[in-house]
Amino acid sequence: MINKQQAFRAKNFSKNSSNSQIKNDYLENLKNQIGSIDGRVSRHLMPLAVAPLDSALSGGLALGRVHMLCGMMQAHGVVSGFATALVRRLVTHLSATGKPAGPVVWCPASSAGGAGMLYGHGLAALGLDPAGLMIVDTPHPARRMAALDDIARTDGLAAVVAEYDGMQKSSDYWMRLIRRIQLAAEASRVTVFLLGAPLAANGCETVWHIAPSNHASNTAYAPVKSAQQLWQPAWQVRLQRARGGYPFQGHIGWDLASGRFTELTAVTEAGPPASAPAESQTLFGRTPDQISAGYQNRLTQSAMRQAL
């Protein structure tokens, strides 16, 4: 049991920096004790292999829970991109435990809304196998959400991704809905990701805000980079709320080759680079000068052909 005196001693420990190791162990022990009372220790965690993010999540992303990824859904691929990366990692994580991961159910927003339809070639490029993807395509967001607890209840799914687009509902509706999905997901141990515009009140395990990253190391043009490195996906991630953890903000990249999250560490947050846009363009390795030379060349050739 937690002892007041022990807690007091821990407080004293924290003043002494030389005893930080003992303090950490002690705090870990305390956390476990609180967790066992709270019923949170038994939960299954998936580390994201990004140290600050994992510590903010107190070990990793909780599986069998409802997570919310907020951001601009329309005219952006960032939220669905980050969700794809998380699901890809989840599938790898589940496959590593032995039995193959089940299918992924994705309930996308209506393609008429401006978000575009899911494109298998792009999902495959991020490492998610479209063959294991089941798409629930219904234009009514309310009916989609109503079917969600039925989906989350199903055994053997790897993950469920659901997009709620432009649904105007009371916070009471969302609390009930998320609680219902949460109970269904806990029973079946399916991880659910809700994608959409930020909501005021909810009972999700974690709430993330995803925005495109204009991080300097991502946008800076470097000729030595290969085309793949140049276009590594990156997101500006704000972990607004994590049960049992603390908020986090930072730029997270995705390494296409290894299928891992990376932390973009450069501290300076540059806006658009000072250089002119044209200078940072590459056209399959050619500089703009070479290209305009080629264009001139073609013009000359056509002029010559006409003269002949």
Next chain:
Amino acid sequence: MAVTYRHILYICFPYLAAARMHRHGATSVHPMVFVESVKGADRVVACCPLARRRGLGAGMRLADARALCPTVHSYSTDLASDHADLHKLALWARRYSPLTGVDEPANGIWIDVAGAEHLFGGVRGLMADCARRLRQSGLHLRFAAAPTCGAAWALAHYARPGTHILPQHDAMPAAAVQPVAPPRARMRASMRARMRQILAPLPLAALRIETDTESALQRAGLQAIGDIMAMPRAPLATRFGNDLLRRLDQAFGDVQESFCPLAPPQPMIVSRNFAEPVAAASDIVAMISYLADEMARLLYHTGMAARRLELGWQLVDGGRHCHHIHLSRPSRQAALFHRLLAGLSDRINPEFGIETGWMQAHDCSPLAPVDQPLQHMATSADSTAGENYASLIDRLVARLGYGSVVHLKPQANWQPEAAQQTMLAELTMPAASVAAAGWLAPTLSTTAPPRPIRLLAHPHPIDVVALLPDHPPAQFIWQRRTHKIIKASGPERIAPPWWTAPAGSKSRDYFRVQDHHGACFWLYRDGLPERGETAAWFLHGFFA
């Protein structure tokens, strides 16, 4: 001998296999033959009309057929499909008579039209109707009507087309029908005389006898049916066996012969009639539950499983309504039916009451009895846990509508919007790897062209500023918002398929760009400036 003469219609389809190939998209430019290996040599079993005109025919060796006609295409015979086609035709022919049968070895069907011909204006009218319908569907046919099965067979295969043996009054025009039918005995006598007259010149093969018997008869100088009709029966039986005489008697109706009529497929239907119309919600729920149980029991006892269920109900005013439920795989589990039908009772509007409810199973296929003997009697399971993936598809389809659960399938097409197709979800095993499935941009590939994760079904036009006509854009305006581009790669040129694209389709140059906020877009320029085409810019997708 009291043998009754009937009206047997025999229809023979000499080019059944060729018709099937045409139906499945084969072109009719090359002659086709269908071969079977007989004693180590490929022999032609069937051919197409074109090959027939070139002199090819059944029984010929494939090598000889090739020598006669070098352009011939040969296929192996598919007896199972032939039989299935004949079966379908015989079932179709049940529109003329309840007695139809399949003559499997000779690619024909029997129809016993006795007693049904008056519905079509006599046997001739029936034959004309039947021939017209079959020819419309692209089938070549030879047919004949005769009082016996044997005679009809012989006429269809060996007589001039259009030779029939019909009673006199039927052969006459309708206006001249005799008011009083001639006495039976006289009619039988005249019929028999005509049969002898018409069958006599036909070759012996028309009697459906063994090839060995036929060649033995030919060696003895007997060529036509007429030759053996006049001979004493005892020596014939001694020398050539009883089979010859039996076939001869069958042809003339001295021995009764009947074909095996096809059993019509039973519709899988269960129904419930009410003494008093029901309208209460609980009664409707009970009706659905009863029908689901009965249907599961029926399917179990017949060894079938259904892909589609139709629940129908008839109202007091006679209005009939129905609702269809699609399953992702054939099933006969009562628990599943209950679950899929659970939400339906709210959608049934009984108005003044329901008189009859029924449930019919469609698209049935045989299912081995893998489930437990008593499983079909299990009632709806109230436990919500343990639902598996397959039933999830069914539940979602039942809930959200047909076509709402789909899979993505790659297509071998460079046009981005045609490179993926949505297929109705079924229980398919995922392919071993992404590359094997045919997706364009598999992981770990550095050479794969970039593809967005979300694609706009209809590209949006944008306003673009570019340094030079064939440069990537420096900035673009979309939905009244300016995006300054800090990074771009491309172009990837995708030309329309000239063999299918409509006239005026232009090549596209695709660019992957990143704006100053960091968001990545997939833009393309429609039309090539260096060809002098007017260029328009479009936004087509979003990257992660």
